[in-house]
Amino acid sequence: MSKNNSKFKANTVVLIIISILFITSCEKVFDYSPYVIDFDEENTNTNSKNIQKIISSENSDDTIIIAFTGDSHLEYDEFDEIVNTINNLKSTINFDFAVHMGDIADFGLPKQYLWANKYLLNLDIPYVVTLGNHDLVGNGGDAYKEMFGEFDFSFIYDSIKFISLNTNGMEFSFNGNVPDISWLDSQLKPNNNFAKAVLLIHVPPTNRDFDSSLEIPFQNTITKYNNVICVVHGHTHHHSVYVPYEDSMSYIGIYSMKKKKFNILKIVNNKFSVSTYELK
16 A cells, blocks of 8 residues: 555544544534524513513603614614613613614524614613514514514503504515504503503504505504504604694604614603704
């Protein structure tokens, strides 16, 4: 046998041994999937945890101030800046809580949920997150439920009911059930626990991603009891305050994080005003 053949066989044996050791010691690497949902306690049921913080706090004045942001997608630098800015402003602005208006993930990947919530966990005020269309890609809906909770939820703070409604009709093939008009009606039906309501949605009813067969029922429902102060939405990435229908209902579009701006909603005596804060 030639020296070259002996050397080749020896090298082959070494490579086989190394490969076996690598495969057996790194078994978990090959089992990993980007779709695996494995959140720890800190990253589960966060909407419910934060709602408890909100409703257990007492409003010290007649004003509710909410920081609104959303459509963060993969804009993590801006996410970090906005969180730090809100924390810094807290010494001069008495924020009650913050709302992320959806699309916290770009492709619905659990890892993207974790990356984003890492920033929200640094907020010095409670927060809730509405459901966006990008959050539903793949098994993103399951990730949202694990991290934040139900797609539709509500809570009452200082006699105002905040209602977060899933309006991502396209992601449900426009099946006629999203948004859930019956649930919305039950939430808006007046009782002694609240006086007015603010509706939080991702896709506005005038957008093509909203189920057009439900546009009129939606419009009729939010004006039915004459108790909705305004409708706040994300998805369009731009800020505007507008009245799209003849019913005089005001809609507020929230800046995406990419714009390096966020909005502040102030409610006094059941009247709202909106301002914009631009990152420096």
